[in-house]
Amino acid sequence: MTPIEVFMTWVAAILTLMVLSFLWKENKFYRIAEHVGVGAAAGHGTLTAINSIQTSCLNPLLKGQLLLVIPLILGVMVFLRLSKNYGWMSRYPMMFMTGTGIGVMLGAIMEGQIIGLLKVTVADIFVDNTFLAVSALIVLIGFITTLSYFIFTKEHTGGLGISARIGRVFIMASFSCNWSAEMIYYLGLIVSAFMFLINVWIKQSILGI
Amino acid sequence: MLVRTGRIFDLLLLAILAITTYVYIKRAEEGKKLPPIRKIPAVDAMEEGIGRAVEKGGMVHFASGGSGGRLSSEYLGMVIASLNCLEHVAKLCARLGVPLVVSAPSRPEALPLIEGIVRDSYRSEGKIEDFNRDMIRFYGSDTGAYAQGICGTIVRENCACNINIGAWHTDCLLVLAAAHDIGAMNIGGTGRWIMMYAFAMLADFSMIAEEIYAAGALVSGDRGVISGLAAEDIGKFFALAVIILGLIVSAISLPTFLVFIGM
């Protein structure tokens, strides 16, 4: 390892330990790592934003795509939020982005998030394999009872109450799968962090193995 | 053909929802009767939580999540729902004189709207002098730094009530746990199904997925906005009808069902 690499490895290791100290309690060391992390995220975000504006707006605009002056103006209007009297003008870029967001989402969400799932939930049941058909039936029951839980215009009593209660059991099982998947993912990050501390920081940069 | 092949059924559903939403808004504006909406405990808990902050002399913290500012894809709905709740919380805090801290999302596309709403809320309560841009904190465009910054703020500035509604990623677990450990009341939910487990396990009052849209509507107190919940239920009944009809048709001929729904 070069001297600069050893130094930066020490920086990374110390910052890692500073964040880990939050498990004990909020303290000055954690606070240093917090402020370093926030500064780095803001710096990196600013840099990539500047780069993106340059490559997708300024360069093509200078090469003759004159329509790009519109997003440039709308983009600059975002900063008017900081002004005392013209803050309202920052709503123009906001509402343009909202319109684009709605347009891109509203069309494809029908197929991608609703009809596509209805189609596959029904179609999966009509298969030759009994085990798969019964399993698909369980998906259907989970789907209907979960959807019934989200009905707002009727009190959850009687038949709807039973369905919503079953739905809650399916919902909790699903939450638990997500909790488990997230926990294993965090465990992977903790293991990677300790692998770095042990194999790179201690073994390589301290012991030189 | 006027409609692209394979998207007729999609357009049919969109038309049903568009008409239903419009009709319900008109009925609301004309004062006509609307379907009743069942109670969502977490909606009332916001007022209770802010009241508790007054008693404890603590601060109220509101955040809409790392992606709680993205004006695109399904985040958009969560962002607008969280803006409705932010307006409700900001008005209550202005009225009761409770310190409010709003953490701006790490994807800050809606940042001007967030400041506009908090400023507007304080103005409508006659407390514009209490508004200060320092109430709105930005922690950089990474959800890790976002969670770190909020945890530090919550612990150091004596948070008594932590309200997290919007589009959350892994950041919500750290924030909810930090608030829980200092005894703050946790209220919140997200439309992102994958992260709902954190709210179900760590929040005192949680809104499950679509309930954040309902909360956003209910706190607005506007009948036209609340009528949207009835339109959503029409969509669900339509989905259940498609499922039941689909089962019947598929029992006879699955390809027929697939052709019909794939129009």
Next chain:
Amino acid sequence: MSITIKSLIPTLITTIVAIFIIVEYFAPPNAILGEIKGSFTSWAVIIASFTIILGALYLVRFHGLKIIKEGLGSQEGFFSSITLFILVLFVSVGLAFGGTGTSQYNLIYMNIMKPIASITRGICFFYCISAAYRAFKLESWEATSMLVAGVLYSLRQIPIGPAVWSPIESIGDWILAYPNVGATRGGIVATAFGSIIIALRTLYNKELSVKLVSEVE
């Protein structure tokens, strides 16, 4: 300044832009509409970049005022100066050496930003397992379902699970692929309806928070 210019025209922009893109999606393929949609989506990408810079300005303002008010020697001033120093370090190294693709930038990125961001998520593991201490109790059908599904799917995901008891793999995959998918699809469809109705209400200019009228500074 009239409400028309402050609120009505912006929301009109939303409706027009959205309708153009929706029509492009449902209409038979049309080159002009495709061109318009392509322009709108790429413009939104450009504006998104400006908002990231606006966020950074909020950050600089907040910490700058803190340094001015409390002084560099104070504890608050010291921590705020760390944030501003690191921000300036990243931006200047990036601009000086030609963007984020350089080895110099990679050195500070991989040894400052990445370790902090990674371990910040990593410590969530400890909060995940202590949340299990609170939530996984055999006190109701829901909590029992949570406990059983969570433990079984956890054991499936690590090598020791299938190595000790091989059926755990198919049981874990079954729980993930069927009960979980049933509830997930129900949740996705319900959330989709929520998104759609809010989007439609915004197009009708009836979405209060986005309408924002007063804005009198």
Next chain:
Amino acid sequence: MSDFLSKLDRIDRRWLYAFTIILVIIPIVSPLGLPVKVSKPTRDFYNVISSLPEGSVVVYEEGSISGQYDVTRAACLATFKLIFSYPVKFIAFCDSADGPVLLKDMLSMVDPESYGKEYGEDYVIFGLAPGGETATASFATDIRKTYSTDLYGTPIDEIPLMSEINSAENVDLIIQVFVGCYNCDWVVRQWVVPYNTKYLGITSECCTPMIAAYYPASCKAYLPGTIGATEMEILARLPGEGATVSDAKNLGLIPMILFIILGNIAYFRKRFGKEEEK
């Protein structure tokens, strides 16, 4: 006994955290080397790539972020090594702010030139297009409107590989790396639904439950974080770091079981304690 249980019940959870850290460190210092079975999604992932006809165009959407790089890197490296060993075209673009830095870091580890690939002819990298779904929609609709130059500033029209490629219609397969668990919906909505593009996902373990809802209908296959990387390294016989991380995770699960047992002890003691009082 009940005295021991009440002490157990009031343990400061931070001692359990310390115990957890020790359990995590043990397999790192001396690996257990337990076996790993290859699951169906990983096998499908391998089959889709290995069955690509010559000259196919593969788009790779990099959405990883610095905080989750340790979890997705192994799976991405295994995928790069697999793709670069086939005669296909490779176009990478980024939808996350950290994408460009991470993508270059990984490509420097794989070294495409050692697979006989030439930049500009066989593979090309584009920078960040912020805006989430809007960005991927923009890329699918019109690449030239989204990017005028590649990551290194070369104008797009001067890149031979891009001469006949400008939208999803010219793409055979899209591989998306996503760590925002809903971001797989973007590709379903903007690539699979409109253009019927074949779609593979690389994600972290936490997003597996979400993409499972799309597998195999909309998403042909996926690699879930380090366990997926471990399985691909075994299946394709590629050396990698996935196996070490997966091995070290094994003991890390014991504290979870312990916390659940303690939680239920506390619950039943309180419940039976009340009944005795009654």
